Amino acid sequence: SAVISQKPSRDICQRGTSLTIQCQVDSQVTMMFWYRQQPGQSLTLIATANQGSEATYESGFVIDKFPISRPNLTFSTLTVSNMSPEDSSIYLCSAAGTGSTGELFFGEGSRLTVL
Amino acid sequence: GENVEQHPSTLSVQEGDSAVIKCTYSDSASNYFPWYKQELGKGPQLIIDIRSNVGEKKDQRIAVTLNKTAKHFSLHITETQPEDSAVYFCAASAVNNNDMRFGAGTRLTVKP
Secondary structure: OOOEEEEOOEEEEOOOOOEEEEEEEOOOEEEEEEEEEOOOOOEEEEEEEOOOOOOEEOOOOOOOOOOEEEEEOOEEEEEEOOOOHHHOEEEEEEEEEOOOOOOOEEOOOEEEEEO | OOOEEEEOOEEEEEOOOOEEEEEEEOOOOOOEEEEEEEOOOOOOEEEEEEEOOOOEEEEOOEEEEEEOOOOEEEEEEOOOOHHHOEEEEEEEEOOOOOOOEEOOOEEEEEEO
């Protein structure tokens, strides 16, 4: 299994600002993903973080709003840009290991509240 | 794309009783079906999974069944304990994980 650390674990942000969430995995992983979980809701895939290239975004999510970086096999960042109260959510980093048999592991999440 | 439906949305059982959560999926190409448990303030944790070449899998008090023909799979928890109280999510994907889709979640409460 992979241990995934995210920071910040929570933050309160002002409308119009941007925040970058960091995700560190304790081992090299093939794939990394970013999910959003709105209060009381399920997990929605934002994008696949591709190492050394642009992320692959799901329908409804765009690079200008959610820029993602993945400089190596163990680290990724998600920025939530120009935040509004509707961006208040838990943002989850996840990873599938090398030689993956399908298991997806999650970090503890970053809970953002936008005022 | 894949669509996963999960029922019930809430489930309350007495300690020691069994709990069953059911999911259906739409994409016949899906062949990997994990279940996650999410406790308050934490990320989802994988508790059990099943692949399409298997009809049932058991791990102590937890079991999962899969019916590929009907495109549904279920989580069974026996002898429930208060610490089983959490939100449970089912998911479905092809093994490459690029398209893992989650159900809406079931909030399980086990009353002592």
